Amino acid sequence: MLDAIPTANLIAGQPHASGSRTLRATNPATREQLPEHFTEATSADVDAAVEHAHKAWLRFRKTSGQQRAALLRGIADEIEALGEQLIDRAVAESGLPAGRITGERGRTCGQLRAFADLVEEGSWVDATIDKALPDRQPAPRADLRKMLIAMGPVAVFTASNFPLAFSTAGGDTSAALAAGCPVIVKAHPSHLGTNALVAGAIQRAVEKVNLPAGIFSSIQGGNTVGVRLVQHPKLAAVGFTGSYAGGTALMKMAAARPVPIPVYAEMGSVNPVFVLSRKLAADGPGVAAMLAGSVCLGAGQFCTNPGLIFVERSDAATAFIGAVREAFAEQASSTMLNEDIVEAYRQNVGRAGKSKGVELDYQAAASQPKWSGEPTMAITDGKTFLANPKLQDEVFGPYTLLVECADAAQMQAIAEQLHGQLTATVIGTDVELVAASLLCETLTHRVGRLLFNGVPTGVEVCPAMHHGGPFPAASSPMYTSVGVDAIQRFVRPICYQNAPESLLPSELRTGNPLGIWRRVNGGMVRG
Numbered sequence: 001m002l003d004a005i006p007t008a009n010l011i012a013g014q015p016h017a018s019g020s021r022t023l024r025a026t027n028p029a030t031r032e033q034l035p036e037h038f039t040e041a042t043s044a045d046v047d048a049a050v051e052h053a054h055k056a057w058l059r060f061r062k063t064s065g066q067q068r069a070a071l072l073r074g075i076a077d078e079i080e081a082l083g084e085q086l087i088d089r090a091v092a093e094s095g096l097p098a099g100r101i102t103g104e105r106g107r108t109c110g111q112l113r114a115f116a117d118l119v120e121e122g123s124w125v126d127a128t129i130d131k132a133l134p135d136r137q138p139a140p141r142a143d144l145r146k147m148l149i150a151m152g153p154v155a156v157f158t159a160s161n162f163p164l165a166f167s168t169a170g171g172d173t174s175a176a177l178a179a180g181c182p183v184i185v186k187a188h189p190s191h192l193g194t195n196a197l198v199a200g201a202i203q204r205a206v207e208k209v210n211l212p213a214g215i216f217s218s219i220q221g222g223n224t225v226g227v228r229l230v231q232h233p234k235l236a237a238v239g240f241t242g243s244y245a246g247g248t249a250l251m252k253m254a255a256a257r258p259v260p261i262p263v264y265a266e267m268g269s270v271n272p273v274f275v276l277s278r279k280l281a282a283d284g285p286g287v288a289a290m291l292a293g294s295v296c297l298g299a300g301q302f303c304t305n306p307g308l309i310f311v312e313r314s315d316a317a318t319a320f321i322g323a324v325r326e327a328f329a330e331q332a333s334s335t336m337l338n339e340d341i342v343e344a345y346r347q348n349v350g351r352a353g354k355s356k357g358v359e360l361d362y363q364a365a366a367s368q369p370k371w372s373g374e375p376t377m378a379i380t381d382g383k384t385f386l387a388n389p390k391l392q393d394e395v396f397g398p399y400t401l402l403v404e405c406a407d408a409a410q411m412q413a414i415a416e417q418l419h420g421q422l423t424a425t426v427i428g429t430d431v432e433l434v435a436a437s438l439l440c441e442t443l444t445h446r447v448g449r450l451l452f453n454g455v456p457t458g459v460e461v462c463p464a465m466h467h468g469g470p471f472p473a474a475s476s477p478m479y480t481s482v483g484v485d486a487i488q489r490f491v492r493p494i495c496y497q498n499a500p501e502s503l504l505p506s507e508l509r510t511g512n513p514l515g516i517w518r519r520v521n522g523g524m525v526r527g
Helices: 043-060 065-081 084-094 098-121 171-179 192-208 223-231 244-255 277-300 315-329 339-353 382-387 408-417 430-435 437-444 484-490
Strands: 009-011 014-016 128-130 144-150 154-157 183-186 216-219 237-241 263-266 273-275 308-312 359-363 376-381 399-405 421-427 447-452 491-497 517-520 523-526
Touching (some): 009 043, 043 183, 043 216, 043 223, 065 192, 084 098, 098 484, 171 183, 171 237, 171 484, 183 223, 192 216, 237 484, 273 277, 277 399, 277 430, 315 359, 315 376, 315 399, 339 359, 339 376, 382 408, 399 408, 408 437, 430 437, 437 447
Parallel strands (some): 128 517, 154 183, 154 237, 273 308, 308 399, 376 399, 421 447
Antiparallel strands (some): 009 216, 128 144, 144 491, 517 523
16 A cells, blocks of 8 residues: 655654645646645745754754765665655656656666765865965965855755656755755645655655754745745755746845845756758758657757757758658657646747747647647748847747758857857767867857757766756856756855864864865875
């Protein structure tokens, strides 16, 4: 028998259900509400979660890397122990197939364990020591020692399109916990049951490693709950994955506080793809099939969905457009995540189709279920694109705009006017890629990840990955939300000058008791 899904807010290990308002999740495939009524957090609940988190932080920030590693690995174990109940619930709340959710569970647990390895080894704190030079002329130098430390309680706003990997125990939560920051998760209203199951797994892991219960809380509710959370004076930072409107609203709110706090928002992008002429002539149908599959993957509900495709006008480009159209016709309509996303998709497609100089070249017929995204391709020319910045706006779903450029110079001009993006891709022959060095150089200043001869969907979780980009793709181009470098968002540097040895953290003490890599007097040493 499956365990009943908790419906109360989880605050510092205890259920809170005093509020009178409730929420229900909906199965997007059947459009039926799921049975549980989840209690919306009250203002008192939100305040309690942050107060518990701040109190817990005073201890949690001083825990060893080994203790935090044990917590992170314990969370991964507890998530896996949920078995098929978690998979079934996430499928029911997202409309995504079980195989996709199973893979996402693996990614979630993998990144938790990757952060565990990082903090257990310990060198991530970037310990830097410049020893005193008392005899230096014309002035002596003090003993200076610097490292990264936890910022404080972090609010995590979960994503609609990744119910596990960018959600309750996703990258933001695992990075914050690894840094020594307590987390208050605001559950996504589409994934209330999935959130409750994972929140319980985190709670059990916290208990097993005997850490303060306040290092994790999960609250439910709408915008009012989110506003209360971000405005709490003891909150230190916000992690967010979602829309441009949602991310910028949080940024403005956080900046307007008496003490502003950072919001690390990943807000998606249109991920432009530039297909060069010789590649079109050599393998137009193959490139078309690859791009159509990427655009329509998961009903187009990826932040790396290629929403813009640029080609240079030619006979090969004309044939390529026909091949893309045929490839789109082979893509099935898929269930989208919720009703709001479906309605926004259809409105945005309709708006794009009514734009001057834009033609809806292919649009799949509407199909059941009602909440499905129909693969759609629109076409325009380079002059129209340059004249209408709104054509760079994201259409979240299985949609792309193909732009025929008059020549290579116009393609370059477009690259120079692109908004900040998560990714850009250049597809060409080896000779073409070398010749397109100016285009590639321009794109490096517009994106966080530049790809060649591939597709941007499919974000590898590894140390070399950067999943972020210049605004408006993200709130800061400096940080990634994927990979272990995501920990950098929730820490800050502290410098100790002439500190007594007994007051120094272990990472900075003479003799290097932790045996980590440190920069000492300009050189990297260990041991």
